[in-house]
Amino acid sequence: MPAGDLFAGPQRHDIDDAVRAAERLSGLTFSVYVGGAEEEFRAYAERLHSSLPAPATSVLVVVDPAARLLEIVTGAEARRLISDEEARLAALAMQSAFAEGDLAGGIVTGVQQLAEHARRPETLHTTDTEA
């Protein structure tokens, strides 16, 4: 692991896998940003979210390990699938893992929980059949 990297190779792989699986499961766009902020944390997280390619359908998880801060930002469309209460539950799970020093595990857990909450229900008979 290169000096100064928060995550080892397998950890980065796990987080990438979790993000891709979450996108397949929910149909939303998931992003994770791990780093510091030079301004008020929520405002910074929302600014990052707004700079994403598709903010309305994006879920952004921002983690500042140095300041021990976590923000989950959901876009206008995404929040219809993931309520603030569900985001709070995911944040709680992440907090527990972070408190134990498991940064990568906490991120994976949080992303998985958010995706589960936003899971698209299976629909049957959605194609029109000709009479």
Place this chain on the structure above:
Amino acid sequence: MTVSQLATRVLAETPATWTEPEPMTWLEVVGIYVGIPVGLFVLISVLAVAGSWTRGASSRSELALRSAPQWFGAQPTEGEAGTRPSEGDDDTGEEKGGVGARW
């Protein structure tokens, strides 16, 4: 009584030139027999715990401070992230949802 016994008794007595010390106050007694052991216990405990606190916190914070920001999944479009929404942004300006926390 033998000469040796007499000499022993004489050597065992305190010299007459010594002054009689004043008796210790109860505060001095408590301070010496209770305060010093308790103080040592507290000092050693603090030193034992503080070492792990500072070492753990500094190593974690130092690593976090030295690490460059990392993105996973979708990332902002070209340009400084967070400066302004990209063109074609479909964020209608509705209030964003989510939650904040700290650990």
